Amino acid sequence: xxxxxxxxxxxxxxxxxxxxxxxxxxxxxxxxxxxxxxxxxxxxxxxxxxxxxxxxxxxxxxxxxxxxxxxxxxxxxxxxxxxxxxxxxxxxxxxxxxxxxxxxxxxxxxxxxxxxxxxxxxxxxxxxxxxxxxxxxxxxxxxxxxxxxxxxxxxxxxxxxxxxxxxxxxxxxxxxxxxxxxxxxxxxxxxxxxxxxxxxxxxxxxxxxxxxxxxxxxxxxxxxxxxxxxxxxxxxxxxxxxxxxxxxxxxxxxxxxxxxxxxxxxxxxxxxxxxxxxxxxxxxxxxxxxxxxxxxxxxxxxxxxxxxxxxxxxxxxxxx
Numbered sequence: 001x002x003x004x005x006x007x008x009x010x011x012x013x014x015x016x017x018x019x020x021x022x023x024x025x026x027x028x029x030x031x032x033x034x035x036x037x038x039x040x041x042x043x044x045x046x047x048x049x050x051x052x053x054x055x056x057x058x059x060x061x062x063x064x065x066x067x068x069x070x071x072x073x074x075x076x077x078x079x080x081x082x083x084x085x086x087x088x089x090x091x092x093x094x095x096x097x098x099x100x101x102x103x104x105x106x107x108x109x110x111x112x113x114x115x116x117x118x119x120x121x122x123x124x125x126x127x128x129x130x131x132x133x134x135x136x137x138x139x140x141x142x143x144x145x146x147x148x149x150x151x152x153x154x155x156x157x158x159x160x161x162x163x164x165x166x167x168x169x170x171x172x173x174x175x176x177x178x179x180x181x182x183x184x185x186x187x188x189x190x191x192x193x194x195x196x197x198x199x200x201x202x203x204x205x206x207x208x209x210x211x212x213x214x215x216x217x218x219x220x221x222x223x224x225x226x227x228x229x230x231x232x233x234x235x236x237x238x239x240x241x242x243x244x245x246x247x248x249x250x251x252x253x254x255x256x257x258x259x260x261x262x263x264x265x266x267x268x269x270x271x272x273x274x275x276x277x278x279x280x281x282x283x284x285x286x287x288x289x290x291x292x293x294x295x296x297x298x299x300x301x302x303x304x305x306x307x308x309x310x311x312x313x314x315x316x317x318x319x320x
Contacts, residue, residue: 007022007024007078008062010022010080011060011061011062011063011064011080012060012064012081012082013137014131014137015082015085017123017129017130017131017132017137018082018085018117018122018128020080021080021081021082021083022078022079022080023038023078023079023080024076024077024078025074025077025078025079027075027076028075031073032072032073033069033070033071033072033073034059034068034069034070034071034074035050035054035068035069035070035071036073038050038053038054038059038069038079051069053081054067054069058081059079059080059081060079060080060081061077061078061079062078067079086120086122088120088122088124089274089275091110091112091124091277092277093110093111093112093113094110095107095108095109095110095113095126095129095130095133096108096304097134098152098301098302098304099299099301100134101295102157102158103156103157103158103161103292103294104142104155104156104157104165104292105130105134105136105139105154105155105157106152106153106155106288106299106301107126107130107152107153108150108151108303108304108305109126109145109149109150109152109153109285111148111280111281112277112280113126113147114147115141115144115145115147115153116144121147126141126153127140127155136157138158138159139155139156139157140155140159140162141154141155141156142154142156142162142165142166142168142169143166143174143243145285146246146281148262148263148280148281148283149281149284149285150280150283150303150305151178151285151286151303152285152286152287152288152301152302152303153285161294164293165294167293168290169243172241172242172243173290173291174288174290175239175287175288175289176239176240176287176288177239177286178237178238178239178240178248178283178284178285178286179236179237179238179284179286180235180236180238180248180252180259180282180283180284180307181233181234181235181236181259181260181307181309181310182233182236182252182257182258182259182260183229183231183232183256183257183258183260184222184225184226184230184231184232184234184257185231185234185255185256185257188222188256188257190220190221190222190236191219191220191222192219192220193217193218194216194219194220194251194254194255195214196209196214196216196250196251197209197210197211197212197213197214197215197216198210198215198216198244198246198247200245200246205268206246206264206265207244207245207247207250208250209250209254215242216240216242216250217240217242218238218239218241218242218247218248218251219237219238219239219241220236220237220238220252221236221237221239222234223235223236223237224310226310226313228313233260233310233313234257235310236257237286238252246264246265248283249264249265249283250265252265253265259281259282259283260279260281260282260316261280261309261316262281262283263281278319279316279317280308280316282307282308282309282310284303284305284307285303286303287301287302288300288301
């Protein structure tokens with residue numbers, strides 16, 4: 001098997017903890033110039049955006065020199081540029097580092113902060129913040145948490161070791177425990193293991209359960225009951241054996257106890273305006289435990305965060 005040649009290193013530094021965009025020109029196409037391809041490739045960027053990139057010398061080649069818009073199209077050529085960062089409302093909650101060594105960083109992420117750049121969340125992400133704050137530009141995420149979920153996330157320091165840590169998650173060698181606050185259902189028999197098939201279609205906000213071989217397995221336990229709305233509130237320990245998108249949220253909804261503050265389940269609610277950080281989703285990645293694939297060290301980390309609907313439901317409901 002022919003080994004693919006790795007791309008050359010980026011000639012541009014990170015900006016605000018965000019990598020530049022790297023594009024490789026396709027092997028075939030109708031384009032006569034580099035500019036022709038970028039105009040088509042970045043058609044959603046808005047009028048004049050691509051022309052400005054070239055005019056200001058912000059599209060560069062592997063040698064770091066600006067590439068002209070009328071430069072001849074060369075299949076396989078790499079170009080880099082920094083995209084304009086979206087206007088983001090800062091997430092006003094701290095990102096805490098629970099552990100750091102020369103191989104990994106374990107961060108305790110707040111609600112509303114995305115793990116990695118995506119869509120309208122770029123500089124205001126856990127990855128970009130940590131790169132800036134720790135001065136580790138090569139830092140990468142070994143896995144992700146949903147933006148609305150708080151708790152522990154593992155990052156890798158050395159690019160050459162990232163695959164070893166990602167393999168832990170792929171092979172289900174990481175023990176993960178979550179905590180959730182949801183309605184208490186006195187007739188719901190717990191603990192139990194929920195098994196179902198979950199699909200998440202591209203462009204659709206929610207995942208759904210369908211008939212077929214289960215691909216999502218979650219252990220659900222009740223660890224506390226407190227008087228509150230209706231029959232009261234339950235505090236649940238959730239232990240996923242698999243990692244389907246929105247798995248725990250879908251399974252809790254299927255059990256009739258959707259997690260408090262969920263804007264998607266059981267029904268999609270109106271989109272929140274930017275800067276609305278009230279009533280966060282009451283889901284927390286509480287524990288990460290694994291054998292370090294590089295050092296052999298046994299790690300067990302625990303989030304120091306609390307779910308506010310459990311500690312003070314009135315404050316959570318009022319959006320304090």
